[in-house]
Amino acid sequence: MTDNKRIYQAYYTDSNPIVHYMVAMLDVQADSTILEPSAGNGAFIAALIGSGRSIEAYELDSDAIAQLHKTFGTQIQVIHGNTLLDSRLTERIVQQGGYDRIIANPPYGAWLDYEQRKILKRAYPDFYVKETYALFLYRCVQLLNDSGKLVFIVPDTWLNLHRHTALRKYLLEKTTLLEIALFPSAFFPRVNFGYANLCILTVQKGVYSAGHEFNVYTGFRDVSQLADKDTVTCYRIQQHAMQSNLDHALFISDKPKVMRLINDAPLRVGDIAACVTGFYSGNDKHFLKTRLDKKRYAKIDPDTICQSTDRALLADGLEGNRCYVPIAKGGAQHYIKPDDWFMLWSKEAVEHYRHDKKARYQNAGYYFRQGLGVPMVSSSKITAALLNYRLFDQSIVGIFPHNAADMGYLLAFFNSPTCNTLIRTINPSANNSAKYICKLPFLRPAETQSQTIQAVIKTIIQQIASTGQFDFTLKTEVDNVIGKIYGF
Numbered sequence: 001m002t003d004n005k006r007i008y009q010a011y012y013t014d015s016n017p018i019v020h021y022m023v024a025m026l027d028v029q030a031d032s033t034i035l036e037p038s039a040g041n042g043a044f045i046a047a048l049i050g051s052g053r054s055i056e057a058y059e060l061d062s063d064a065i066a067q068l069h070k071t072f073g074t075q076i077q078v079i080h081g082n083t084l085l086d087s088r089l090t091e092r093i094v095q096q097g098g099y100d101r102i103i104a105n106p107p108y109g110a111w112l113d114y115e116q117r118k119i120l121k122r123a124y125p126d127f128y129v130k131e132t133y134a135l136f137l138y139r140c141v142q143l144l145n146d147s148g149k150l151v152f153i154v155p156d157t158w159l160n161l162h163r164h165t166a167l168r169k170y171l172l173e174k175t176t177l178l179e180i181a182l183f184p185s186a187f188f189p190r191v192n193f194g195y196a197n198l199c200i201l202t203v204q205k206g207v208y209s210a211g212h213e214f215n216v217y218t219g220f221r222d223v224s225q226l227a228d229k230d231t232v233t234c235y236r237i238q239q240h241a242m243q244s245n246l247d248h249a250l251f252i253s254d255k256p257k258v259m260r261l262i263n264d265a266p267l268r269v270g271d272i273a274a275c276v277t278g279f280y281s282g283n284d285k286h287f288l289k290t291r292l293d294k295k296r297y298a299k300i301d302p303d304t305i306c307q308s309t310d311r312a313l314l315a316d317g318l319e320g321n322r323c324y325v326p327i328a329k330g331g332a333q334h335y336i337k338p339d340d341w342f343m344l345w346s347k348e349a350v351e352h353y354r355h356d357k358k359a360r361y362q363n364a365g366y367y368f369r370q371g372l373g374v375p376m377v378s379s380s381k382i383t384a385a386l387l388n389y390r391l392f393d394q395s396i397v398g399i400f401p402h403n404a405a406d407m408g409y410l411l412a413f414f415n416s417p418t419c420n421t422l423i424r425t426i427n428p429s430a431n432n433s434a435k436y437i438c439k440l441p442f443l444r445p446a447e448t449q450s451q452t453i454q455a456v457i458k459t460i461i462q463q464i465a466s467t468g469q470f471d472f473t474l475k476t477e478v479d480n481v482i483g484k485i486y487g488f
């Protein structure tokens with residue numbers, strides 16, 4: 001990555017279908033004043049030149065500024081400035097003399113030094129400043145005239161993630177959402193961030209009218225379908241419904257039952273269990289060993305492993321040679337995870353973890369207890385395995401039911417397609433952090449269902465313990481019962 005790319009997030013919109021779609025959605029009128037707040041080399045401006053009354057382009061990078069002057073001369077006004085902090089723009093917001101049209105592919109996670117981050121945090125106290133695109137979106141909606149339109153291409157994380165709740169609330173209150181197109185980031189030339197997809201958002205400034213609905217397009221197989229949206233899936237969403245959703249998130253599902261459960265469940269996983277993130281040594285290469293063949297990690301000597309589950313003994317670390325304890329790490333595995341990893345747990349090591357800046361000695365009250373471990377990231381399906389009184393690391397969310405009798409049912413639930421549908425609707429990215437797990441609706445099984453699940457789960461666990469494998473038809477059996485309980 002060149003320095004300019006890293007600092008300015010200079011990923012230019014080098015895609016005709018994306019530029020055409022966005023410019024069409026912008027709907028420029030002869031007297032429109034247009035702002036491009038992060039202009040780069042002018043991919044949008046080239047498609048807009050000659051339309052509207054005026055075009056202003058803001059840009060931070062002096063190389064890009066020179067290029068804009070060279071390409072567009074006096075046809076546009078080029079401003080070398082920081083869109084997020086520029087006082088002329090702030091003045092426009094105060095004077096309510098903004099723009100009629102704003103189009104952008106803003107920097108997504110522009111590199112910020114400590115000072116800049118502090119300034120932005122002060123200027124945008126409710127926002128997650130590391131994702132600069134959210135600040136651009138907020139700032140530019142502020143800069144829109146009444147009834148003005150804005151078209152942005154940004155990651156889709158703002159639609160669901162907790163950290164963007166304030167942004168969603170603001171957009172839903174101050175604008176009318178006109179259209180959202182969701183597609184893989186790989187459609188964007190030279191960009192493919194695994195963590196999220198892209199979203200083209202079109203809004204109009206002003207409070208929405210009662211009953212207002214907008215289209216959400218998904219299921220694109222090719223970027224050219226942006227010109228032919230009849231060939232992709234379309235969801236019609238009521239803006240009021242999105243505003244009333246849990247945390248104002250956008251949930252899209254074919255199943256009304258899923259939406260109802262997510263929004264209205266009287267009980268959630270967070271009500272019946274503690275959901276917490278695990279431990280990090282601060283330097284796994286040094287403190288962690290494995291019984292597997294791994295280049296980066298030393299092999300464990302079996303004579304140094306302590307298998308005790310006595311929490312009093314383990315609390316402050318171990319004395320003697322047997323000072324490594326099993327630790328559960330991320331990675332998809334149903335029901336049971338073998339002891340493959342071991343953490344140094346000597347008295348000195350524990351003392352170190354408690355005080356080291358890089359270490360995360362967090363939620364220690366849950367170490368070495370029975371519970372479930374759900375990997376924080378699951379690119380395909382969500383899974384859970386019993387922690388079996390082990391330490392668990394920070395790539396896992398530990399789930400500890402308040403009532404131990406719920407353990408088997410939760411183990412079945414977290415390995416089921418039902419749970420997967422719910423969590424991916426709550427948060428479509430691969431992220432299962434504790435916040436989203438807590439929001440999962442929890443429905444109690446009937447007594448007979450509970451007995452069936454407990455019995456089958458017991459058999460599965462016995463099978464894994466004796467052969468390392470389980471009969472998949474048993475999983476299908478419990479999955480079906482869970483499906484019946486949740487009703488979809």
Ligand SMILES: C[S@@+](CC[C@H](N)C(=O)[O-])C[C@H]1O[C@@H](n2cnc3c(N)ncnc32)[C@H](O)[C@@H]1O
Pocket residue numbers: 007008009010011012013014037038039040041042043044058059060061064081082083084104105106107108110
């Ligand atoms: C993702 S690029 C997009 C460029 C262009 N709009 C396009 O679509 O090809 C983002 C641009 O924003 C500029 N930029 C980053 N931070 C900025 C800021 N705070 N103010 C103005 N421009 C900024 C970068 O230099 C970069 O050219």
